[in-house]
Amino acid sequence: MEWNAVANFIKPELLMVVAVCWVIGYILKQTxxxxDWTIIYAVTLAAIILVVLTTGLxxxxxxxxxxxxxxxxxxxxxxxxxxKAKEGNEQ
Structure with a gap:
């Protein structure tokens, strides 16, 4: 299964949660x-909290x-x- 197919399973009203998760992950990566191994857990926990607050438990x-x-x-x-691949091709 391709990731585009997985993304299509996400309800449209929750696409903002994807963007927020991306930002949270970026901020944590810079901290x-x-x-690094804890970032996916923090992002998942944040997503669960945001989605439950948005749509209910x-x-x-x-x-x-x-x-x-x-x-x-x-x-x-x-x-x-x-x-990273582009950098490798430019050298």
Whole structure:
């Protein structure tokens, strides 16, 4: 399954949560005292809190939050890896 298909499972009203998760991940990555391995957990927890506050507490909300955080992290990695590959081709 492609990531675009996964992104299509996210409810349109929750796309802002994906953007917020991306920003939270970026901020945490720039914070020296935060280990990289904890960032995905923090982003997922933030997504769960945001989605539950937006749509209420139910199983669908938790699943939507996990999808939002996964797409945010995947999107960030996609941008980083693409930039890294471009750097390698320019040298």
């Amino acid at each position: 020296p005292k935060i280990p 139910n199983v669908d909300s938790v699943l939507q939050a996990i999808l939002c955080s996964a797409v945010a992290v995947y999107g960030n990695q996609l941008v980083k890896q693409t930039a």
